[in-house]
Amino acid sequence: MTREAASVHAVAASDLTIEYPPHGASPAYVAVHGLSLRIEPGEVVGLLGESGSGKSTIAQVLSGRAFTRPTGSTEVRPVITGGEVRVLGMPLGRMRRRSLARLTFDVGFLAQDAADRLPAALTVAEIVAAPVLERDPRFNRAELGTRVATIVDAVRLPLAVLKKYPYELSGGQRQRVALARALVFAPTLLIADEPTAGVDLTLRDALIDLVSELQRERAFSALVVSHDLHVLRGLTNRIGVMHQGVLVALGTIDEVFTDPWHPYVAKLAEALAPPRDEPDDEEPDEEPDDEAPDEEAPDDEDGLEDEEPGDEQPGAEPAEQAR
Numbered sequence: 001m002t003r004e005a006a007s008v009h010a011v012a013a014s015d016l017t018i019e020y021p022p023h024g025a026s027p028a029y030v031a032v033h034g035l036s037l038r039i040e041p042g043e044v045v046g047l048l049g050e051s052g053s054g055k056s057t058i059a060q061v062l063s064g065r066a067f068t069r070p071t072g073s074t075e076v077r078p079v080i081t082g083g084e085v086r087v088l089g090m091p092l093g094r095m096r097r098r099s100l101a102r103l104t105f106d107v108g109f110l111a112q113d114a115a116d117r118l119p120a121a122l123t124v125a126e127i128v129a130a131p132v133l134e135r136d137p138r139f140n141r142a143e144l145g146t147r148v149a150t151i152v153d154a155v156r157l158p159l160a161v162l163k164k165y166p167y168e169l170s171g172g173q174r175q176r177v178a179l180a181r182a183l184v185f186a187p188t189l190l191i192a193d194e195p196t197a198g199v200d201l202t203l204r205d206a207l208i209d210l211v212s213e214l215q216r217e218r219a220f221s222a223l224v225v226s227h228d229l230h231v232l233r234g235l236t237n238r239i240g241v242m243h244q245g246v247l248v249a250l251g252t253i254d255e256v257f258t259d260p261w262h263p264y265v266a267k268l269a270e271a272l273a274p275p276r277d278e279p280d281d282e283e284p285d286e287e288p289d290d291e292a293p294d295e296e297a298p299d300d301e302d303g304l305e306d307e308e309p310g311d312e313q314p315g316a317e318p319a320e321q322a323r
């Protein structure tokens with residue numbers, strides 16, 4: 001959505017295929033097959049999936065960062081080879097420079113390793129201000145100073161960090177600086193790739209709460225990539241599960257893990273389910289129980305999804321890693 005048209009989908013992808021072009025001895029590689037996904041204005045959607053399932057590729061493309069190549073970079077970038085996608089109403093694909101500039105303004109991007117790659121020679125104030133100055137080197141310095149201080153405060157960092165260099169900060173503080181930089185334009189959509197990667201487990205929940213609060217305060221839409229269901233549970237309204245480049249489930253966490261039809265999601269659901277009680281040793285054996293409740297009966301011979309997911313919650317709480 002551009003800021004004028006708040007009702008446009010944050011993301012509307014239909015049958016989207018994304019490919020890495022051939023390079024060197026490597027042939028072309030299709031990383032995402034036929035993705036259809038909509039994100040409503042103000043909605044937060046998570047992407048879960050094992051390593052290599054295409055999550056970062058999607059984040060790169062939807063954020064427009066796949067189409068911007070830093071000077072001197074020879075990195076191979078993914079390209080759209082099928083389907084359609086609009087982000088905030090803007091069609092991606094062959095984008096003109098101006099549309100791309102608009103897209104990267106409206107879409108904040110927190111890259112997977114952003115905290116570790118903060119430029120070592122710049123202060124926090126310079127790092128957070130950099131995207132603004134890259135876009136407009138003559139941006140009013142006083143206004144910029146206020147904007148940077150406001151966002152640094154919003155990510156709950158003391159203003160004293162403004163003069164510090166990344167090496168003087170903790171991992172959690174660096175992650176907040178990266179987040180501040182991603183939010184400096186007050187984006188309409190935030191795409192965060194593994195926002196808690198490298199963050200100490202004890203600080204992970206604080207970071208989840210922070211992103212959640214900022215999202216509520218600023219009402220941006222978001223796509224959050226994570227292999228950690230705990231993170232997605234704390235942040236998102238719905239999740240999608242990626243497997244080998246294909247979106248194999250989409251819905252609320254409960255919908256996704258109740259009666260999953262895809263074997264990978266079923267395996268995840270099983271891993272997340274609370275441990276079953278040990279079978280009772282005194283149980284009489286062999287006698288089939290005609291009274292056994294129907295819902296216990298496995299019914300997956302045809303491999304089809306049930307019409308209606310049950311109302312039961314999977315009750316999945318513990319250790320929630322998708323890989």
Ligand SMILES: Nc1ncnc2c1ncn2[C@@H]1O[C@H](COP(=O)(O)OP(=O)(O)OP(=O)(O)O)[C@@H](O)[C@H]1O
Pocket residue numbers: 020026029031049050051052053054055056057058075076077227
């Ligand atoms: N530059 C590239 N050239 C060719 N193939 C690539 C390139 N970058 C990624 N891929 C391939 O695309 C597929 C999807 O990778 P992607 O990084 O999107 O997965 P991911 O789900 O984000 O994994 P992770 O959780 O490890 O970051 C992988 O098979 C990967 O090897």
